[in-house]
Amino acid sequence: MKQxxxxxxxxxxxxxxxxxxxxxxxxxxxxxxxxSWARAIGEDKVRHARxxxxxxxxxIVHIDSSSxxxxxxxxxxxxxxxxxxxxxxxxxxxxxxxxxxx
Numbered sequence: 001m002k003q004x005x006x007x008x009x010x011x012x013x014x015x016x017x018x019x020x021x022x023x024x025x026x027x028x029x030x031x032x033x034x035x036s037w038a039r040a041i042g043e044d045k046v047r048h049a050r051x052x053x054x055x056x057x058x059x060i061v062h063i064d065s066s067s068x069x070x071x072x073x074x075x076x077x078x079x080x081x082x083x084x085x086x087x088x089x090x091x092x093x094x095x096x097x098x099x100x101x102x
Contacts (some may be wrong), residue, residue, distance in 0.1 A: 032086075032087065033051055033054070033059075034051065036082070036083050036086035036087055037051050037059075037079075039082065039086070040078075040079045040082035040086075041072070041079060047102075048063060048064045048065070048068040048072075049062065049063045049064070050062055050102045052100065057090075057092060057093040057094070058094045058095070058096055059092045059095045059096070060096050060098070061097045062098065062101060062102055063099055065099065066099060069097055069099055072097055073097055076095055076097070079095060080092065080094065080095050083095075
């Protein structure tokens with residue numbers, strides 16, 4: 001019986017497919033985090049603050065002005081609790097807010 005052989009594939013193509021797969025996983029996590037953030041913060045405030053990264057289980061959020069930074073800092077405990085309810089306490093342990101580009 002003759003053995004079927006697959007055509008050779010360039011390693012570059014294999015690596016690109018792997019990277020694409022990883023990117024979609026990160027993209028999915030980012031969408032989940034963005035959705036959770038939008039629910040926690042509310043429609044009226046979402047345009048003033050945006051999560052930009054998670055670093056060592058700390059959610060980094062950029063805020064568009066000092067007045068919004070003050071307002072949202074006062075709500076930090078509530079926001080963290082809601083995000084932890086959505087994503088799990090082991091995913092996000094703290095929120096750091098700073099003025100930055102949205």
